[in-house]
Amino acid sequence: MDAMARPGEFELIARYFAPMAGEGSFSLRDDAALLEVASGHALVVTQDAVAAGIHFFGDDPPASIARKALRVNLSDLAAKGARPLAFSLALGLPADWREEWLAQFSMGLSGDCARYGVTLAGGDTFRVETGPVIAITAWGEVPAGKFASRGGAADGDDLYVTGTIGQSAIGLRVRTGELSFDSGGTIDQTLTSAYFEPEPPVFFSPAIAAHASGAIDISDGFAGDLAKLAHASAVDAQIRCSDIPLPGVDMRSKSLLAQALTGGDDYQILFTAPAASGAPLRAAAQKAGIRLTRLATVRAGSGAVSIVDDDGAELPLGRGA
Amino acid sequence: MDAMARPGEFELIARYFAPMAGEGSFSLRDDAALLEVASGHALVVTQDAVAAGIHFFGDDPPASIARKALRVNLSDLAAKGARPLAFSLALGLPADWREEWLAQFSMGLSGDCARYGVTLAGGDTFRVETGPVIAITAWGEVPAGKFASRGGAADGDDLYVTGTIGQSAIGLRVRTGELSFDSGGTIDQTLTSAYFEPEPPVFFSPAIAAHASGAIDISDGFAGDLAKLAHASAVDAQIRCSDIPLPGVDMRSKSLLAQALTGGDDYQILFTAPAASGAPLRAAAQKAGIRLTRLATVRAGSGAVSIVDDDGAELPLGRGA
Numbered sequence: 001m002d003a004m005a006r007p008g009e010f011e012l013i014a015r016y017f018a019p020m021a022g023e024g025s026f027s028l029r030d031d032a033a034l035l036e037v038a039s040g041h042a043l044v045v046t047q048d049a050v051a052a053g054i055h056f057f058g059d060d061p062p063a064s065i066a067r068k069a070l071r072v073n074l075s076d077l078a079a080k081g082a083r084p085l086a087f088s089l090a091l092g093l094p095a096d097w098r099e100e101w102l103a104q105f106s107m108g109l110s111g112d113c114a115r116y117g118v119t120l121a122g123g124d125t126f127r128v129e130t131g132p133v134i135a136i137t138a139w140g141e142v143p144a145g146k147f148a149s150r151g152g153a154a155d156g157d158d159l160y161v162t163g164t165i166g167q168s169a170i171g172l173r174v175r176t177g178e179l180s181f182d183s184g185g186t187i188d189q190t191l192t193s194a195y196f197e198p199e200p201p202v203f204f205s206p207a208i209a210a211h212a213s214g215a216i217d218i219s220d221g222f223a224g225d226l227a228k229l230a231h232a233s234a235v236d237a238q239i240r241c242s243d244i245p246l247p248g249v250d251m252r253s254k255s256l257l258a259q260a261l262t263g264g265d266d267y268q269i270l271f272t273a274p275a276a277s278g279a280p281l282r283a284a285a286q287k288a289g290i291r292l293t294r295l296a297t298v299r300a301g302s303g304a305v306s307i308v309d310d311d312g313a314e315l316p317l318g319r320g321a
Numbered sequence: 322m323d324a325m326a327r328p329g330e331f332e333l334i335a336r337y338f339a340p341m342a343g344e345g346s347f348s349l350r351d352d353a354a355l356l357e358v359a360s361g362h363a364l365v366v367t368q369d370a371v372a373a374g375i376h377f378f379g380d381d382p383p384a385s386i387a388r389k390a391l392r393v394n395l396s397d398l399a400a401k402g403a404r405p406l407a408f409s410l411a412l413g414l415p416a417d418w419r420e421e422w423l424a425q426f427s428m429g430l431s432g433d434c435a436r437y438g439v440t441l442a443g444g445d446t447f448r449v450e451t452g453p454v455i456a457i458t459a460w461g462e463v464p465a466g467k468f469a470s471r472g473g474a475a476d477g478d479d480l481y482v483t484g485t486i487g488q489s490a491i492g493l494r495v496r497t498g499e500l501s502f503d504s505g506g507t508i509d510q511t512l513t514s515a516y517f518e519p520e521p522p523v524f525f526s527p528a529i530a531a532h533a534s535g536a537i538d539i540s541d542g543f544a545g546d547l548a549k550l551a552h553a554s555a556v557d558a559q560i561r562c563s564d565i566p567l568p569g570v571d572m573r574s575k576s577l578l579a580q581a582l583t584g585g586d587d588y589q590i591l592f593t594a595p596a597a598s599g600a601p602l603r604a605a606a607q608k609a610g611i612r613l614t615r616l617a618t619v620r621a622g623s624g625a626v627s628i629v630d631d632d633g634a635e636l637p638l639g640r641g642a
Contacts (some may be wrong), residue, residue, distance in 0.1 A: 080353045090370040
């Protein structure tokens with residue numbers, strides 16, 4: 001489609017983005033939006049940005065780029081126990097953007113709006129020299145006093161993780177053609193799809209709000225984010241590697257294992273909760289269709305963490321651990 | 322400074338951004354922030370992004386880039402009657418970023434935090450192929466029911482504008498060397514400084530909340546934004562050009578005049594208010610040190626706007642009008 005036939009900013013917003021707009025957004029036609037928060041709740045906000053050539057490939061499916069850009073933010077909210085409400089989108093497009101790209105991008109985004117019950121509150125489309133660049137700010141609400149900070153883990157709490165760790169990091173290597181497990185079959189597809197379209201445990205957030213003492217979104221790698229949680233909470237944790245929910249592929253390669261544990265882009269939740277919360281957490285996970293794994297008991301300490309093999313020897317993970 | 326000596330993301334945040342962090346931000350060390358809004362108030366949110374090579378020159382002073390990136394957002398809040406509270410910063414840096422640039426950027430931002438009473442709630446530093454790219458999301462609070470939308474102007478209301486129109490658009494041409502009024506003297510400096518560091522009437526926002534029936538932030542050009550306000554409110558307006566507060570330079574050139582009226586980047590407020598609000602609005606403007614100009618009386622209509630000369634002939638403004 002040539003540039004002359006492309007819609008202007010207002011038409012573009014009306015055609016592709018206004019259908020996702022919610023209450024208080026004035027159909028994206030005003031300078032700002034009004035945000036509402038339910039009585040007895042606090043508003044939680046997060047912002048994460050992604051750029052072509054860095055966080056995604058320019059030729060990745062536009063709908064996947066959109067979903068990932070939104071979900072990395074929903075992941076942060078879920079990790080804090082917040083139910084997502086709305087988001088704002090700053091979309092930087094290069095001079096040669098095509099309407100077809102935008103149509104698919106907005107389709108991906110609007111599918112996720114329906115899936116997660118969020119609306120578009122506003123934003124900005126702007127020109128960039130190289131792009132696209134996508135900066136999303138997302139809001140959610142958490143019952144007052146229930147924000148799950150990184151610093152809340154306490155001596156004797158159980159440490160849990162949602163989902164599977166390392167799929168996305170390994171999936172990226174499948175995507176680039178460095179690795180293949182079944183020549184593009186189900187396993188390869190599961191791994192690359194975890195990279196393209198992470199599935200943060202958004203619907204598990206009420207359980208996080210109700211039970212988590214401390215929590216962190218695993219975006220920078222399991223080992224590194226574990227260290228951040230332990231440091232912020234002043235607790236120590238020792239985890240057996242065989243207890244970590246890893247992808248169902250041969251993980252005997254030390255470099256593959258290290259990549260799974262430090263590679264990042266998991267968008268799962270690592271959290272602690274008192275022992276008494278075990279039963280209700282398992283019930284909530286089952287109800288939400290979330291894989292939940294208990295990893296260890298944390299102890300008051302100085303933020304020391306280690307991941308050990310079945311003989312008790314610490315895994316050398318290099319960066320991130 | 323070479324890349325090896327640059328701080329990592331966490332050190333960078335601790336050194337340059339944590340000093341601007343406010344309550345609920347967890348010193349920028351968590352996944353998300355908590356937002357508070359005073360009882361009886363609603364939360365207003367806006368997001369605007371700027372990119373190198375498009376909205377600013379790569380060699381513009383970093384402190385000016387920071388101030389403009391923040392102020393274009395504070396302008397949107399002020400136009401809605403909202404007092405600014407906090408903002409979130411997505412800062413995309415190219416691979417060759419220098420710490421000196423960041424030090425000056427954060428200095429500019431932190432000066433504005435103090436000036437406008439806002440704090441940094443969170444955000445994201447990320448890599449871009451070409452940059453910097455800066456996407457700011459800002460929050461403010463407005464007394465419940467007092468959000469000044471674009472659609473609220475009513476028959477018989479007075480139309481006002483804050484500040485001076487066209488300084489920034491002409492200042493950009495001074496910046497690029499196309500124009501000069503006094504060889505880099507006070508006039509040239511005033512104009513370029515309006516381009517580099519707009520001064521939205523942030524402290525006038527309580528008067529907007531108290532009195533404005535309809536309001537819009539003038540960012541895309543006076544004539545075009547006037548048309549948007551009139552269209553959204555279904556009112557007509559005829560303005561005498563000699564009533565518009567233009568820069569104190571020779572504006573007899575038709576192309577210069579058109580540029581002033583359609584060029585954008587003014588970051589002033591165009592708003593309407595009932596006639597009875599005239600006296601309190603003038604008093605509030607004087608108290609806030611804001612230039613306030615009454616332009617016309619709007620009439621119920623279809624969004625028709627015109628800017629006429631002293632003989633009543635309509636100015637041909639081309640795009641934007």
